[in-house]
Amino acid sequence: MRSSFEHTPKALGLVFRSSPVGTLGIGALTVMNAVLPLAIAYVGKRIVDAVVARDAQVTWHWVLTELGFVAALAGSTQALSLVRRIVGARLGLDINVAILEKATTLELRHFEDPEFYDRLTKARREASSRPLSVITRAFQMLQSVISLFGYAALLLRFSGWAVAALLLAAIPATVAEMRFSTQAFRLRNWRSPESRKLMYLEYVLSNDEHAKEVKLFGLGSHLLTRYRDIGELFYREDTDLSKRAAKWAYLLSMLATLTFYGCYASMALSAVRGTLTLGDLTLGMVAFRQGQQAFQSLLGAFGGMVEDNLYMSNLFAYLAPLSPVNVSAPMPVPALPVAERGIHFDNVGFRYPGREEWALRHVNVVIPARQSLALVGQNGAGKTTFIKLLTRLYQPTEGRILLDGKDLREWDESDLRRRIGVVFQDFAQYQFTARENVGLGSIDDLEDVDQVGRAVHKGGAEAVVASLKQGLETPLGRWFADGVELSGGQWQKIALARAFMREGADILVLDEPTAALDAEAEHAVFERFRELTRDKTSILISHRFPTVRMADRILVIEHGQVVEEGTHEALLVRNGRYAHLFSLQAQGYL
Numbered sequence: 212m213r214s215s216f217e218h219t220p221k222a223l224g225l226v227f228r229s230s231p232v233g234t235l236g237i238g239a240l241t242v243m244n245a246v247l248p249l250a251i252a253y254v255g256k257r258i259v260d261a262v263v264a265r266d267a268q269v270t271w272h273w274v275l276t277e278l279g280f281v282a283a284l285a286g287s288t289q290a291l292s293l294v295r296r297i298v299g300a301r302l303g304l305d306i307n308v309a310i311l312e313k314a315t316t317l318e319l320r321h322f323e324d325p326e327f328y329d330r331l332t333k334a335r336r337e338a339s340s341r342p343l344s345v346i347t348r349a350f351q352m353l354q355s356v357i358s359l360f361g362y363a364a365l366l367l368r369f370s371g372w373a374v375a376a377l378l379l380a381a382i383p384a385t386v387a388e389m390r391f392s393t394q395a396f397r398l399r400n401w402r403s404p405e406s407r408k409l410m411y412l413e414y415v416l417s418n419d420e421h422a423k424e425v426k427l428f429g430l431g432s433h434l435l436t437r438y439r440d441i442g443e444l445f446y447r448e449d450t451d452l453s454k455r456a457a458k459w460a461y462l463l464s465m466l467a468t469l470t471f472y473g474c475y476a477s478m479a480l481s482a483v484r485g486t487l488t489l490g491d492l493t494l495g496m497v498a499f500r501q502g503q504q505a506f507q508s509l510l511g512a513f514g515g516m517v518e519d520n521l522y523m524s525n526l527f528a529y530l531a532p533l534s535p536v537n538v539s540a541p542m543p544v545p546a547l548p549v550a551e552r553g554i555h556f557d558n559v560g561f562r563y564p565g566r567e568e569w570a571l572r573h574v575n576v577v578i579p580a581r582q583s584l585a586l587v588g589q590n591g592a593g594k595t596t597f598i599k600l601l602t603r604l605y606q607p608t609e610g611r612i613l614l615d616g617k618d619l620r621e622w623d624e625s626d627l628r629r630r631i632g633v634v635f636q637d638f639a640q641y642q643f644t645a646r647e648n649v650g651l652g653s654i655d656d657l658e659d660v661d662q663v664g665r666a667v668h669k670g671g672a673e674a675v676v677a678s679l680k681q682g683l684e685t686p687l688g689r690w691f692a693d694g695v696e697l698s699g700g701q702w703q704k705i706a707l708a709r710a711f712m713r714e715g716a717d718i719l720v721l722d723e724p725t726a727a728l729d730a731e732a733e734h735a736v737f738e739r740f741r742e743l744t745r746d747k748t749s750i751l752i753s754h755r756f757p758t759v760r761m762a763d764r765i766l767v768i769e770h771g772q773v774v775e776e777g778t779h780e781a782l783l784v785r786n787g788r789y790a791h792l793f794s795l796q797a798q799g800y801l
């Protein structure tokens with residue numbers, strides 16, 4: 212039971228911090244909504260008594276009083292729903308911001324971890340509405356308790372049995388409701404991976420990125436069938452549960468109705484016998500029925516709280532501090548003669564989370580400052596992984612990486628980011644303006660048009676920008692009005708320019724961002740890149756040898772290990788793996 216409510220105080224805190232005045236407003240209006248119906252019931256009795264006594268003046272007086280109360284109740288009910296909407300809107304925004312804020316602090320491994328992704332989806336799904344629901348229900352419970360005590364006090368004047376019957380008859384229905392809401396929660400949580408599949412299929416079927424392939428390969432009906440199959444399964448499960456819940460709700464509400472009519476009959480007979488006035492009978496009936504509703508609503512709110520707490524456990528699990536990365540602490544490796552400035556991979560090994568195989572193993576590489584290095588290897592050899600480790604997107608599973616003699620793990624995140632400029636092969640295409648697409652490379656200089664201009668020049672994107680109607684201020688991509696879609700190669704030049712925004716960076720990494728360029732254009736880009744990075748450390752990955760041979764030094768990676776290294780010429784003389792790959796390409800096989 213305790214665990215059913217453990218998130219309630221946190222949720223209340225969340226709502227209160229989001230809208231303190233609104234929360235107090237909900238509290239005050241809820242109390243009014245509880246007290247006014249009691250007053251109306253009592254006034255009703257006085258009206259009937261005055262009518263029976265044939266006293267017109269008193270009747271008028273009470274009728275007008277009741278009118279006043281009813282008007283006040285209508286006002287407070289409206290105000291309550293208005294305040295709730297306002298508080299809900301504020302809270303929805305605040306929680307979504309908190310969820311996204313958390314997302315910005317996540318590591319790459321979290322986004323690639325399906326379990327964590329599930330948690331994020333679950334948190335986003337209902338999180339913004341549940342905390343408000345908790346507070347609404349808490350106040351609803353308060354309102355019901357006040358009403359219940361009021362009606363019970365009114366009823367006690369006639370019969371203690373009536374009060375007991377009132378309370379007992381509502382319990383089974385509530386227990387059933389609680390059970391069904393727990394089952395609904397379990398069902399939705401359990402099928403959350405399937406829900407993500409559903410969302411993904413929806414995405415593939417409805418976005419421009421996939422539209423070409425979906426049409427040309429005729430995937431529409433196949434994907435739609437998959438979508439429909441999962442959707443139909445969900446539909447069946449949901450309707451089954453709803454039907455069962457409705458059946459039990461009906462049966463158990465009949466129990467409450469029977470109790471009500473039992474009491475009604477007994478009080479009516481007392482009135483016939485003259486032991487109860489007509490006013491008392493009216494009051495008794497109103498008190499019984501409303502009391503029964505208040506009690507049911509109390510228990511309903513209680514069940515609802517249990518349900519909200521279950522859903523909120525998803526939100527709080529997501530927002531909870533993350534477990535530290537499961538890797539060895541900096542290893543007490545004997546100090547090696549490292550270059551004063553430069554990068555040192557010291558016996559580095561890495562396994563992706565949840566994978567058995569090593570993506571990289573026993574990598575020992577020293578890259579002195581200002582050297583240009585090329586990584587060569589077949590698909591899946593581990594080249595990108597090498598870059599991900601160097602940029603600390605992942606941390607080595609074993610060994611360590613030193614930058615200027617200091618373990619990467621000990622570097623301050625922002626210092627490290629400032630020093631490294633990277634373009635990955637799957638770089639992002641932001642649906643923003645050209646200036647923003649470039650400027651995002653150094654967020655503090657987003658507005659600095661001169662710096663953006665310099666980066667555009669270095670990235671070789673001048674012609675691209677010149678072809679845009681509104682120049683740098685042209686929105687790119689097709690998502691928003693007036694957006695201009697670029698070709699793959701043009702996007703790559705924009706992404707290159709983005710990397711050059713970091714003017715302070717002394718390590719530049721290009722992970723095959725030029726695949727969409729023709730061989731000549733790629734060569735030109737790398738020549739320029741080499742020129743611009745003469746006094747910097749540069750690392751490039753390319754499958755094209757004319758580009759690769761420009762580097763001072765080449766590493767050949769195979770199955771996660773460095774198998775050869777040296778200059779282009781030295782590697783050719785060696786006549787090993789590199790020479791083999793080179794001759795294949797020279798003959799036009801690669």
Ligand SMILES: Nc1ncnc2c1ncn2[C@@H]1O[C@H](COP(=O)(O)OP(=O)(O)OP(=O)(O)O)[C@@H](O)[C@H]1O
Binds near residue numbers: 323563592
């Ligand atoms: N996010 C990931 N999660 C699990 N395994 C991964 C992940 N990314 C890569 N791998 C695996 O790690 C190995 C090395 O991949 P990596 O991307 O480093 O290769 P690469 O040499 O850059 O290949 P390519 O030339 O195709 O870009 C591959 O076996 C790949 O399947």
